[in-house]
Amino acid sequence: MxxxxxxxxxxxxxxxxxxxxxxxxxxxxxxxxxxxxxxxxxxxxxxxxxxxxxxxxxxxxxxxxxxxxxxxxPPQPRPDLWLLFAPLKKARTDMLVEKATELGATRLQPVATDYTNAERVREDRLAAIAREAAEQSGATSVPEVSGLEKLSALLDGWDPARELWFCDEMRAEDPAVPEAPAEGPGAILIGPEGGFSPAERERLRALPFCRPVALGRRILRAETAAISALTLWLAARGFP
Amino acid sequence: MxxxxxxxxxxxxxxxxxxxxxxxxxxxxxxxxxxxxxxxxxxxxxxxxxxxxxxxxxxxxxxxxxxxxxxxxPPQPRPDLWLLFAPLKKARTDMLVEKATELGATRLQPVATDYTNAERVREDRLAAIAREAAEQSGATSVPEVSGLEKLSALLDGWDPARELWFCDEMRAEDPAVPEAPAEGPGAILIGPEGGFSPAERERLRALPFCRPVALGRRILRAETAAISALTLWLAARGFP
The missing domain is CATH 2.40.240.20 (Hypothetical PUA domain-like; domain 1)
Known part of the structure; x- marks a missing residue:
């Protein structure tokens, strides 16, 4: 066809x-x-x-x-959902951008964490992948691809009305699908393959807008965790 | 690390x-x-x-x-969950096998559907990808990779105790996350990029063990749909 x-x-x-x-x-x-x-x-x-x-x-x-x-x-609205992710290897970052675009995220924000390999992020390349994914998936808009920012700086200026799902591999022994609030903006944070540092984990857990989320008992690669978390966020709201 | x-x-x-x-x-x-x-x-x-x-x-x-x-x-059990998928292009089939292994599927079954491009499936290659994904994701077992079979033949011999989620892109306007039964074996069927034929759709909808599932309002690529459906199946059962 x-x-x-x-x-x-x-x-x-x-x-x-x-x-x-x-x-x-x-x-x-x-x-x-x-x-x-x-x-x-x-x-x-x-x-x-x-x-x-x-x-x-x-x-x-x-x-x-x-x-x-x-x-x-007619326009196909996207839910107000951001994806914060530590840069991965090239092919896996590309996949993550493509899949997050398909699933409807509005903003893709690369973050530098304590255990992030200080790789450069080619925003223009990622934006082109997002455009292509939008073209091929019937979308009528393209998510914004932001430049690399430090996680700590993003958290300093965070709008507390935007709930942040903190996908923490270390809690994998204790799976818990969060019940999302019925409305309001959201964000999902996926760490690097090495996980979060103890200091990051402690800070994130203490933030009132932050909700730790475990994605099952298995160890997922970062891009798999991102797709799973986006899916669960959407499902919890009836696929907006 | x-x-x-x-x-x-x-x-x-x-x-x-x-x-x-x-x-x-x-x-x-x-x-x-x-x-x-x-x-x-x-x-x-x-x-x-x-x-x-x-x-x-x-x-x-x-x-x-x-x-x-x-x-x-100790052994990390996998849920009794099969993934039936129409072969995609090489890189996307590889991704699907890797992700399904990470998420815990027990059997990966390539299926030939009416709109499947009659590509050969290299079971040995896919089995090697599944092994590698299992090694890297902390699993203690590897899913079985089966040879290509016709969807119609698989349905002829289907065990009705195994609920089959039929992920139908055409119902995307009517999203519905199924409530999975609390137990029992399951399977997820993902069609080719061209979707299912009208005859396939009609047969699948009429089967008592088959449950049509829509994965939101957006058009998802087949491998994205597979990851989303596996995630929702697992979440509905509390991540077994």
Whole structure:
């Protein structure tokens, strides 16, 4: 079955709008997806409505133009859910960003923890992976990918109205699925493969907005823990 | 933090036992993990107790010998949970096998569905990925990786006592987390990227042991759906 081509764009979207394509977008649409003049596709920008039907008006090697026709589908809201994660190895970070985007997270925040290997985070690369995952999963918006921040600094400025699920491998012997509050913003914190330091653990446990969560009896890799925790958060709220 | 070296073996495990290593095991322990004579590691075979402490007695390029010392940790039971999945592209099938092993599935069953691309399944490769995931996730057993079977044939011979969760993307507009029965064996069925055929859907919905499950409002890739469904099944039973 041919998959519908969908493209995230930065530009405003409205009926009758004409869009000039950047070189990478033209490459994707015309070289990879083989669209020709007159072909239709879906567009979204996360701001103006949901998915817009558009038609290829001009093709080119490194450029092209689309005409926006009409709004084809309503916006698909994302729950107000952040994912804070310690950077992993490249392929596993990529997977985590892709899966968190599919599951609907609104913000992906890399954090430096006491046991994080001080790897650089390529925000632009992760943002591109999030865009692609949104395009392929029928989303009408893309989560924000933030720059690496220290966990301690994030906690200093934390809005206490945002409940933080602290996924703590060390409590694996004591599984406990939290009952999420019926509403309100949330965040999930996944540590590095080495876990959290005793000082971090102590601080997190003492924070009133922080809820330790154990994800079963087994040792999960960080990216598995992230997908499981996102799923449980969504399920606890009836999949918003 | 150095990770404890763990190895799945076929041989019986008991205190005082001596084990000759196969070439790939010797390569892994001595070339990859750099173990030397006298180094200790963990062994498990899924049958004899849990994790056994062992010591390197002889090293070699393509061989070596271990001595089994004592049982260091009790067996970690897996819930009686199967994952039936249509083969995906290589990297995504690998990911699915790794994650299902981490989450505790006991049997991984590739299925051919009406819309499955008739890809060959390399059971031996998938079994190796499952072994590695078990070694790295602290498990004391490895799920069975079965050969590709037709979904229709599997359903013909299905034990009705094993509830089958049928993860149907088409019901995504109507999310419903099932309340699992408190006990009994289970299975999760994840279709190919193209979904199930109308005939498959009709048959599955009519089967008394089959429970359609929607995993939220979003379109999830097959491997994401598998991880989410495994997580929800486990959570509904208190993470057995």
């Amino acid at each position: 041919a998959q519908r081509v969908r493209l995230y764009v930065d530009q405003p979207l409205a009926a009758g709008q004409s869009l000039d394509l950047a070189a990478d977008q033209a490459h994707y649409l015309f070289a990879v997806m083989r669209l020709t003049e007159g072909a239709q596709l879906g567009l979204f920008n996360g701001r103006d409505g949901g998915e817009w039907e558009a038609v290829v008006a001009e093709t080119g090697k490194r450029k092209g133009r689309l005409n926006v026709l009409f709004e084809a589908a | 150095a990770q404890r070296v763990r190895l799945y073996v076929d041989q019986p495990l008991a205190a005082g036992q001596s084990l000759d290593l196969a070439a790939d095991q010797a390569h892994y322990l001595f070339a990859v993990m750099r173990l030397t004579e006298g180094a200790q590691l963990g062994l498990f075979n899924g049958r004899d107790g849990g994790e056994w402490e062992a010591v390197v007695a002889e090293t070699g390029k393509r061989k070596g010998r271990l001595n089994v010392l004592f049982e260091a940790a």
